[in-house]
Amino acid sequence: MGKYILKRMLLMVPTLFGAAVLIFFLLRLVPGDVCEVRLAGAGLYADPEAIAICRENLGLNKPLMAQFFDFVWGYFIFDLGVSMWTGASVVHEIEIRFQLSLQVAIMATFVATVISIPLGIISAVNQNTWLDYCVRGFAIAGIAIPSFWLGLIIILGLLIITQAITGSPWMPPIDYKPIWEDPVYNLSQLIWPAVATGYRYSAVAVRMTRSAMLEVLREDYVRTARAKGMIEKVVINRHALKNALLPVVTILALEFAFLMGGLVVTEQVFNLNGLGKLFVDAVGNQDFNLTQNLVMLVVLIFVLTNLVTDVAYAWLDPRIRYS
Numbered sequence: 001m002g003k004y005i006l007k008r009m010l011l012m013v014p015t016l017f018g019a020a021v022l023i024f025f026l027l028r029l030v031p032g033d034v035c036e037v038r039l040a041g042a043g044l045y046a047d048p049e050a051i052a053i054c055r056e057n058l059g060l061n062k063p064l065m066a067q068f069f070d071f072v073w074g075y076f077i078f079d080l081g082v083s084m085w086t087g088a089s090v091v092h093e094i095e096i097r098f099q100l101s102l103q104v105a106i107m108a109t110f111v112a113t114v115i116s117i118p119l120g121i122i123s124a125v126n127q128n129t130w131l132d133y134c135v136r137g138f139a140i141a142g143i144a145i146p147s148f149w150l151g152l153i154i155i156l157g158l159l160i161i162t163q164a165i166t167g168s169p170w171m172p173p174i175d176y177k178p179i180w181e182d183p184v185y186n187l188s189q190l191i192w193p194a195v196a197t198g199y200r201y202s203a204v205a206v207r208m209t210r211s212a213m214l215e216v217l218r219e220d221y222v223r224t225a226r227a228k229g230m231i232e233k234v235v236i237n238r239h240a241l242k243n244a245l246l247p248v249v250t251i252l253a254l255e256f257a258f259l260m261g262g263l264v265v266t267e268q269v270f271n272l273n274g275l276g277k278l279f280v281d282a283v284g285n286q287d288f289n290l291t292q293n294l295v296m297l298v299v300l301i302f303v304l305t306n307l308v309t310d311v312a313y314a315w316l317d318p319r320i321r322y323s
Contacts, residue, residue: 005311012303017072019299023292024068034058034084034286058084058289071292080293085285090293093278100176101274104190104197105259111198112205113252119202120209120248121236127214135206142203151196151269158192174271193270197263201255208251212244219243242316249316253309254302261298 035054055061059070074080080090123135155171162170172189179186216222217240225235264276275294282290 005307008307008310012307015303016296016299020072020292020296021068023295024071025064027288027292028064030286034288035060071289075296081289083282083287083290085282085287085290090290093290094275094294094297097274097278099178100190100272101260101263101276103179103186104193104263104272104274105256107190107194108198108201108259109252109256111194112202112255115199115202116205116209116252117245117248120206121213121241123206123210124213124217125232125236135210139203139206139210142199142206145200146265147197147200147263148265148269150199151193151266154192154196155269172270176273189270190272193263193266193272197259197266201252201259204255205248205251209244209248212247213240216240216244245316246313249312250309253305257298257302257305260301261294 035051035058052061059067062070070081082089083093086093119135119138123132126132158171159169162168172192173185174189176189177185222235222239225239226232261275261279263272263274264280266272267274267276275297279291279294281287282294
């Protein structure tokens with residue numbers, strides 16, 4: 001296992017390098033100039049000399065290959081540079097938003113797991129019964145309803161319910177506080193986007209769990225376990241569930257990686273200042289340096305998530321061996 005993990009980590013290098021090449025040169029094909037946006041973004045006149053000085057300070061006058069070398073070399077010396085738009089350190093811009101996005105992604109993945117696996121098992125065990133139809137309807141509704149629309153419904157529901165009970169409407173807090181500073185405040189803010197997003201992504205996992213369980217329950221070893229007189233609970237939990245979880249784990253892991261940078265609209269609905277909003281602001285402001293580092297962060301998260309998922313396969317299915 002150790003050699004396999006080491007080999008996979010070494011394979012990350014060409015993957016990350018290929019992503020760096022693509023994002024660096026593709027961003028340079030986008031029309032526009034960050035200095036012109038900064039100095040004349042409001043439609044006012046910008047002095048060409050001021051634009052030239054801005055480009056010089058940001059290193060945009062260097063040849064492309066020199067800029068690319070500086071970009072890659074920054075990862076070796078742990079210096080990601082500064083944001084072309086705000087002037088602050090890229091590490092600082094990402095750090096103040098990473099905690100929020102990470103917590104929402106973990107909570108949403110937890111919600112999706114708690115919902116999808118039990119409902120998928122119930123649907124598969126009670127195939128073609130009213131329980132199965134209810135679960136399938138629940139899953140189809142989750143796929144059809146956008147998470148941001150569900151977020152709006154949650155906010156409106158909170159306003160109406162609190163108005164009816166207490167006489168004054170209540171909304172989730174706006175300012176972010178880490179969970180270790182004020183757990184009640186933190187959860188009262190982030191539980192709602194986590195529920196809205198988790199339900200949306202649990203719908204796909206419910207369908208996957210149901211399909212995988214139906215396939216496993218028809219295997220010979222499951223019929224053998226039942227023929228030995230084992231109770232149904234033991235057959236489901238010990239013999240069927242672990243093997244059925246392989247595709248479900250894959251879906252949930254990919255959704256977690258996506259949630260780290262893809263909750264743009266949901267963050268807008270709940271007024272969260274996370275990585276998704278930072279992505280939009282960086283692209284809109286032609287901030288090449290911040291945008292390419294955000295993309296590389298998401299690529300790294302996907303690569304590490306895939307590695308953890310592959311290692312989890314060996315724990316779930318003893319037949320899988322990495323050597």
